Amino acid sequence: MNEINESHDTGSVREFTVSDADAGPYALTEGPDGALWFTLVHRGAVARRDPDDGLVTVHPVGDGPTVITAGPDGALWFTEYRAHRIGRLTPEGDYASFAPRTPGGGPFGITAGPDGAMWFTLSSADRVGRVTVDGEVTEYPAPGAFPSALTTGSDGALWCTLNQGNAVGRLTTDGHGTAYPLPTGGAGPVGIAAGPDGALWFTEIGAGRIGRITVDGAVTEYPLPDPAARPHAVTAGPDGALWFTEWGGGRVGRITVDGDITSYALSRTDCEPHGITAHDGALWCALETGSLARIEVRP
Template identity: 90%
Template sequence: MNEFSESHDTDAVREFTVSDADAGPYALTEGPDGALWFTLVHRGAVARRDPDDGLVTVHPVGDGPTVITAGPDGALWFTEYRAQRIGRITPEGDYSSFAPLTPGGGPFGITAGPDGAIWFTLSSADRVGRVTVDGDITEYPAPGAFPSALTTGPDGALWCTLNQGNAVGRLTVDGHGTAYPLPTEGAAPVGIAAGPDGALWFTEIGAGRIGRITVDGDITEYPLSGPAAKPHAVTAGPDGALWFTEWGSGRVGRITVDGRLTSYALSGADCEPHGITAHDGALWCALETGSLARIEVQP
């Protein structure tokens, strides 16, 4: 267990060192215990930041823990990209894992589904999986190539980005898939989140755009500063806007549901922000260089 140290502080942004640069904080989520949980992708560990004193506890898990989410069973669930497993850890640190049916599938995205199960993508196998809290696994063909992030939509279906299919996919809980091609070639979508407006919002890391898709498949795209921004992850904020990381520019962006954009600089253009989540009334993102950044919601 070690306590964070603050490394960057502005009016809106504070950064806290939580690991050395080689550990690679990658994705994060608020746990059922009110703490902030995050993956250390290069260390093979999941860590917990205490909400009261900021102490960080590190738990060894399988190789390459990547995306993490709170499950319906009071535990945290995450993908182990290199170990090719789905991991589960309780707030007390008890760890277990489950092997997908397809070997070498490259589990990446993960989310709590509308049916009380956990859903995940197998990016390298073009499949989407479902695991119950008891560990029973089912898999379905993805509606396109290289499914990446996924989330539960307001329509009770799973929505995912199809990074190499240049599309957004929809999958019902019984495995029926639909793909919606993107207007921009080479968009390479990655992150996706349900917005407060009843639509899904996603990042286009290849085109430097933020996208919005309705449950009927209508798509709108909003350009950022350019492709070099490389937007990666996106989440709904406590202020009714969408927040996203710009991996290429070392910034966090904010977009309102009517398309107005603002952004916040982090400690450096090379700090590699990846995952982002709402926590304790603010936005938090993981910097692969070893820190967590807290972005205050401005009035």
């Protein structure tokens, strides 16, 4: 499939149609080839948007591809939530997948670990897994309920949100876990990213807040202007700030390490922005209604 269909332009925000509304662009990442790669969660596919001409190429994969990231081996790695597998796709389109040890675990978050392997969450099984680039899988108990997104912290450990445990978890590469409860009840943390300040930043979809946790476990929370924003994913931007999607309001937000918050409206309040990543000097997010949005970083 090849499409370049710009659907919305507000000056700082541009949107590009990349699929039909039923395909469900969900998460995205910059690939080792400099292109933007994204999952089509309802189509069972991973797609590539060319950085030069915007052409989109679609690769069929397993059922329910969800979060995607670049691996240390020059491939794209992603979770297949409904197929209960971990997928690997080379820039040339060669696809393979690996089964976690726990069946029906619902893999969701995935990140490149500090040890040269890929780490992932098994949300439905309360476990965290590790898969080498050769496909060898190990699993550990998560430090709390429903581990969701995860990332590598500045301390060389894995950090994950514990969506149903109302906490943020830390897991060492040898499987030792610690949970840090959040001050606000019902926060429902989802997205998490390493910040430029050495701390971890995360979204509280249930409380309408952005959280910050130091590697020592000290938590600070920042309420969003719209309590019903339902922040979902978060990433470090090229400007030294953190950027996040507001799934409930059809916006993209920006928070500085000092807690100053600004917001950018997308074309529709119901466009369902999910994943977000830095790419080509801007921020890009996936809109489940069929588009990718590019948010310009301005001084």
